Amino acid sequence: MTITDHPLVKKYLAAVARETAGLSPERRNELLADLEEHIAVALAEASASGDDEIRTVLARLGDPRTIAATALGEELPTPRVSRGRTLALLGLLAVTGPLTVFAPVLGIPVLIGAIWWLWTAPQWRHRDKAIGTAAALVPLLFLVSQWVVPAGALNFGLGAFLPILLAVPLLPTAAGLYLLWEARRRA
Template structure:
């Protein structure tokens, strides 16, 4: 078997497609997974970045599964057993929404430094987009919230506690660096998990 098909990214992708296509007949599911694996092998991708590109071209596992399920003729219900209503797969969210969500969460802390009201609005908008999104799990939403809210909360507490202390240029640089680094870590984590 080709080493590309055994790469962790490919394995995770195929596992996600397999989970999403649990309603397909076993033979059809195996055929779909085999076709996807063969496509990745034939791509000649080398290295993680090229493998990511090939997987992105294939599409989100939910979208691939939805297409496969849509092509499958409805199975006739067994005698005396009512057929369960089909649950449509969640549609993949547009790329712009992912970028706007992550961008707002990543930049909100810096905006809070420049203008508290503008930063607060950006943070609130980013959090609403994050929590209303179906592409991230609860754990990832909590991480995104914690990393984007951490710096504004620290600034607020610091302003209250250290109101009498003079803040110099070194302290301002440390605050600015934290305002970029902490939300940046959260934003990168959200971007990585959004690609599944």
């Protein structure tokens, strides 16, 4: 185990990571790597191995909030996204499900536009965008499966088919609600 794997150092770095959530991922990773290297050098120079010695070295580095404030002050602010644009995108994403299943000629172009708009929006992480995209594509995959699978090959019966038919268009709506929750949480 290296000295930077010590629980106090990990806790300190996690606090800096939490406080710098507003930085771009590249800048944040660079800051954390530089800070971890600086901690390793400082601990080696001080021959720090005990908890008290490690706390002293970390205290000399500064409070994680101060480090984050300094780093955030150096970076250009992230572009502000209006609430109206966010809600419009999520509304568009929500209607892609029913449109794709019940009116594919209109639904597929709307789906493509919603996915493009989602991936160009700065307020979500790649993970959130991937979840939204996957949920938005489920109705299209359902529609394609109805063309590809021969009629009668999947005999679920009407009791199972109706809930599936109702649930599939609602997945993009659920993704929209998730993205709304994530946007509010990150704001």
